[in-house]
Amino acid sequence: MEDLELIDELVLGKQFNIEQEKKEKLLLSIILPQLNCNKENVNIKAMYNKLGIDINSIKTLEKVPYIPVNMFKCFDLRICTIEQVVRVLQSSATTTGIPSKIYLDKKTSIRQTQGLISTLSSFLGNKRRPMLIVDSVDSNKKGDSITARGAAIRGISTFASKTFYVMDKEKEGLKLNIDKLREFERKYKDEEILVYGFTYILWSKFLKILKHEGIKLDIPNLKLLHSGGWKKLVSEKVEKKVFSETAAQVFNTNATNIIDFYGMVEQAGVVFIDCKYGHKHVPNFAEVIIRDIQTLEEVKFGEEGLIEVMSILGTSYPSQAILTEDIGKFIGIDDCPCGRRGKYFRFKSRVDKAEIRGCGDTFAVREIGR
Amino acid sequence: MINCHELNGEFNENGIKFENFHEIETCLNNNFTKLHEFPAQVIILIINEYGKKIARNRDLLRMEGVPFLCFYLKKMNIEKQLKLNLENIEYLDHFVEVEDEKYIKAQPKGIVCHWMAGNVPTLGIYSVLQSILCKNSNILRVSKESVIEVYELLRPLDNIKIEYEGNTYSSKIILKNIALIYFNSEDKDLNSQMSLKADARIVWGSKIAVDSITLLPKKTTCKDLIFGPKYSFAVFDKSAIESDDIEEYLENLVTDIIAFNQKGCSSPQVLFVEKSKLPIESIAQMLSLKFEKITKRYTNLDLEEAIVAKIINKRGEYLLSLNKLAYISNGLKYTILIDSELKLEDAITGRTIFIKEVEDILAVCPLITKNIQTIGIASKDNKRTLEFADRVTTLGVDRVVKIGYMNFYDSPWDGCLIMSELVRWCTLNIKGMM
Numbered sequence: 001m002e003d004l005e006l007i008d009e010l011v012l013g014k015q016f017n018i019e020q021e022k023k024e025k026l027l028l029s030i031i032l033p034q035l036n037c038n039k040e041n042v043n044i045k046a047m048y049n050k051l052g053i054d055i056n057s058i059k060t061l062e063k064v065p066y067i068p069v070n071m072f073k074c075f076d077l078r079i080c081t082i083e084q085v086v087r088v089l090q091s092s093a094t095t096t097g098i099p100s101k102i103y104l105d106k107k108t109s110i111r112q113t114q115g116l117i118s119t120l121s122s123f124l125g126n127k128r129r130p131m132l133i134v135d136s137v138d139s140n141k142k143g144d145s146i147t148a149r150g151a152a153i154r155g156i157s158t159f160a161s162k163t164f165y166v167m168d169k170e171k172e173g174l175k176l177n178i179d180k181l182r183e184f185e186r187k188y189k190d191e192e193i194l195v196y197g198f199t200y201i202l203w204s205k206f207l208k209i210l211k212h213e214g215i216k217l218d219i220p221n222l223k224l225l226h227s228g229g230w231k232k233l234v235s236e237k238v239e240k241k242v243f244s245e246t247a248a249q250v251f252n253t254n255a256t257n258i259i260d261f262y263g264m265v266e267q268a269g270v271v272f273i274d275c276k277y278g279h280k281h282v283p284n285f286a287e288v289i290i291r292d293i294q295t296l297e298e299v300k301f302g303e304e305g306l307i308e309v310m311s312i313l314g315t316s317y318p319s320q321a322i323l324t325e326d327i328g329k330f331i332g333i334d335d336c337p338c339g340r341r342g343k344y345f346r347f348k349s350r351v352d353k354a355e356i357r358g359c360g361d362t363f364a365v366r367e368i369g370r
Numbered sequence: 371m372i373n374c375h376e377l378n379g380e381f382n383e384n385g386i387k388f389e390n391f392h393e394i395e396t397c398l399n400n401n402f403t404k405l406h407e408f409p410a411q412v413i414i415l416i417i418n419e420y421g422k423k424i425a426r427n428r429d430l431l432r433m434e435g436v437p438f439l440c441f442y443l444k445k446m447n448i449e450k451q452l453k454l455n456l457e458n459i460e461y462l463d464h465f466v467e468v469e470d471e472k473y474i475k476a477q478p479k480g481i482v483c484h485w486m487a488g489n490v491p492t493l494g495i496y497s498v499l500q501s502i503l504c505k506n507s508n509i510l511r512v513s514k515e516s517v518i519e520v521y522e523l524l525r526p527l528d529n530i531k532i533e534y535e536g537n538t539y540s541s542k543i544i545l546k547n548i549a550l551i552y553f554n555s556e557d558k559d560l561n562s563q564m565s566l567k568a569d570a571r572i573v574w575g576s577k578i579a580v581d582s583i584t585l586l587p588k589k590t591t592c593k594d595l596i597f598g599p600k601y602s603f604a605v606f607d608k609s610a611i612e613s614d615d616i617e618e619y620l621e622n623l624v625t626d627i628i629a630f631n632q633k634g635c636s637s638p639q640v641l642f643v644e645k646s647k648l649p650i651e652s653i654a655q656m657l658s659l660k661f662e663k664i665t666k667r668y669t670n671l672d673l674e675e676a677i678v679a680k681i682i683n684k685r686g687e688y689l690l691s692l693n694k695l696a697y698i699s700n701g702l703k704y705t706i707l708i709d710s711e712l713k714l715e716d717a718i719t720g721r722t723i724f725i726k727e728v729e730d731i732l733a734v735c736p737l738i739t740k741n742i743q744t745i746g747i748a749s750k751d752n753k754r755t756l757e758f759a760d761r762v763t764t765l766g767v768d769r770v771v772k773i774g775y776m777n778f779y780d781s782p783w784d785g786c787l788i789m790s791e792l793v794r795w796c797t798l799n800i801k802g803m804m
Contacts, residue, residue: 042692043691043692046689046690046691046692047686047689047690050689050695067686067690068682068683068685068686070683070686071686074686074687074690075690077690292701293673293675293678293702294672294673294678294701295700295701295702296700296701296702297701306678306682323682325679351675351676351678351679352675352676353675353676353679
């Protein structure tokens, strides 16, 4: 049985204030019963059986069996009944062309929103403010299925007093509506505002266009949050610093107001925002394990590895431990100068999919060789 | 820019920069005749000494594939290889009478250009020495990943002196006929320049690499030896599985898998086991134990991120699937994946082996194409092995070898007697002239 009181306390309460040792015990006490529930899914049950998992003998979070993030593209990893599903989150499918499918029941959906709000409050405060969304209204339309972009917009919109979508959908693409943007600027240029956009859309459809057209805005009191899509920007050789400085120039603000956060649709509700020291902190209801790419054990401070994101938010899908294809650097525990407790890390990159090729680089049936 | 690490018998660890091949070609041309004057036996003896020098160097011996290279370089083996390729070593030194007043001599091609893949550094040595035995000059272009290893492997070839029939011969002449270079593989201009110098082009590598090099301009007289991408696998028949030697066969399979990070064209990616008394799960468990034992000796895994991602995803797929099995190590030391689909799986590498059960080892025949290089076999039945080899080689396989020997470099390779291709077979026919 779930310890609902403890879960609520961790999700709804003030974040980043539990010391690591205590946090690990609390999370483990919640996650182990959740693992038992996961066995309702035949695929997960098969995996636990093949690995010889004895849930009761798991003593550390590191030993909790993880699911590689791509498996959400290959299997229906749903724990609840189909009737209980209120929404299906879908990833952007940029690498494989197949989106991840994350089934949310009402409880999971609510907890994800609550978790996101608790986390963002630590960085944005609780005050609601006008929010400029660099996307089209279609990205957040009502329905059974929602994309990662839609999910992020919904979550952050809880900090908005009003929302303004500044992009128009045009055929399959997005086009900046300058008139709407100027109208927003006129109305709110002296107020504290929020801006949110998917990193790649912000860059390619907004910042690049404005810069090219020589259009500058004057909205200095903003917090611009952006996430996702770095893969495409890296291929265009756009680094984080360049992105932040360009955005700061366009909005006439300081680059410190441009905030990148790391998250994924498979762990909606869990976001990692840079503190003023450039560290990403883990909220009380989640955990991060940076695993060495050879041993898969947790790395030491200062070392890099695959980022595993753990969370107690999911009851409709196995959110407890998901191994990503992202590389992070483990920085420390409990002692960031910003005062936040728990582990902290830096996001480094996506896994480099380029391989050293050789004479064995083939697949027998690809070529007609007879 | 070309970075030349060895030219005219001089080594340079950091490399000398050249904008084009002019100086390299001049050096090689200046030394070509001197090598041509070497009796083949002298080259064999120098190579034999070279092998001994490598074998005395512990650092070099730790390099993957080097112990076998030392064996390969032995006089007895080189002579065997030459005889297999040319029938008679004398062809390299003289016109040999083959019929009444008809003579044949194997003359060198000229400049042989080698484009080496990065995954097996020792291959550069095999490639260049076979060409040297045919008395050719060589431009050995290696990849960025292997340049240091090839450089270190070539160094012991310096300072070897051989007494033969009253004369002294120096290995310096051999080195003067080798230019060890690196340049960016995407530099089309340098690739084209190198290609145009070649009287023979030897290309080892991936499809992208061989496709791009074969399209380069070349002399009309240039001979191409292309060793493109290939796929290999293993088969165990019932007689082997039910024999007392099964443990040894599995141990040998593990050594074949581990070598060259399983990235060689001869590395096994799938094991087909013939149905026997031993269930496939038991075979997998036994194989796990062999991996556990042998990987203690090979602790340096050093997997690339891309391979790690592929292994993790395959493990996930097989663990979550209802009709597949996975036997995996802590960490990524090894991965054994079982399913029943009769197919050749995409190579994952990084010590990942797929096991599939078949009713009969001949069931693999429909999977054979000309892209299959080596099949490692375990069988107690010679007659059956011969029958199997005949069937699969007819369909496209180049080598069938006993398990444990899959990665041992041999002649012929990829269906080709390389040295016989690196000479020009010249004739003298003077019957009735005098």
